[in-house]
Amino acid sequence: MERNMELAGKVAVVTGSSSGIGLSVCSALISKGARVYGLSRSATPIEHERFEWIRTDVMVEMEIEQAFGTVLGRHEQVDLLVNNAGFGFFMDVETIEPVDWRRLIDTNLTAAFLCTRQVVPSMKARRSGMIVNVGSVAGKRGFKGGSAYCASKFAINGFSESIMEELREYGIRVSCVNPGSVMTGFFDHAGLQPKKYMQPDEVARLIVSLVELPDGMLPDQVTVRPL
Template structure:
């Protein structure tokens, strides 16, 4: 995929991986729609459109995708990056907080994906990147809610990868370990070693910009 011929939607574009990825896509010449609750700081580009949305509210999510698809013939790249954490002993997790976490980390990627797939299928091309976590591959103490959401996202990615590749659509899953973002700095998780966000995003960009007939279906990285 060539970024200078790409229309992209990035969720969670206001911070961390999503913000850095938005910057890199714009630098490469892409048209980017950033979806988040807060406007990203420091991004001033005629190729960038911020759409305020709470992705846990389906009616808001559908409204912003209606806006994107009214303006664009198709979305070439969807990055499901938005996510949150919920940690603690299972008996102390409040059911409403569990439901909110699942809504953002798992249901929102499903809802976003179903809105862009018809256009990608018609074009016989497109890329979907799901930002998961090491927590989608292994469980850890006090991580039942977060791990459940990320294991679910990994399973969703694996299934649609096989479903959509017949239509020329690539589905990639990224499973990063602790990264130097506000999310990890505030999570009070061990170990405290953090990967550089820019380096991680550089690899994601390399994956996206591979030729359309190459599918890098999973990338796993963690601090050394």
């Protein structure tokens, strides 16, 4: 018989929960009955008995360890990890300060690795779980000014594909969702403005629908663009 990931009662961790896509994903998961932990530096504006914000700067390894220590101290496993925290800037390559390059790679790429390694042991032990990485269409093709952001998002695609192959034999699904432009705070500081946008709630719906696919289906990559 076909089994779906039934979100009611499941434990989810979402990074970058304070705004945009991450905030919408938290709300969508709560509405499906999941117990959700949101990790971000600024407060996540959700008041719900099944939601908890854990103040976390994902650039700081120890803060990630503490956050997952809290979650895994209360639950046997994290059923769903959404690696979503991220930001972008778009500049000519020679004008990018190394400190900013590292900040971006730490946030968009290394944090996903650090969070993943926290949840995989208990997922493997239970032979279940799902990891959704938020990539970007900028992880599929490069463009002028995108050297840092595209490098981070190409890398998250490569990271996802590798752990997808590594973890599928343990019953763990890994997906990389690559959205085009979404109407969020992302563009407040990015230094560019697209003409067409999707809404964060729509991307959240897509992510939840991937999670709810039958257990035997592994949606490894999805690219979605504004029409």
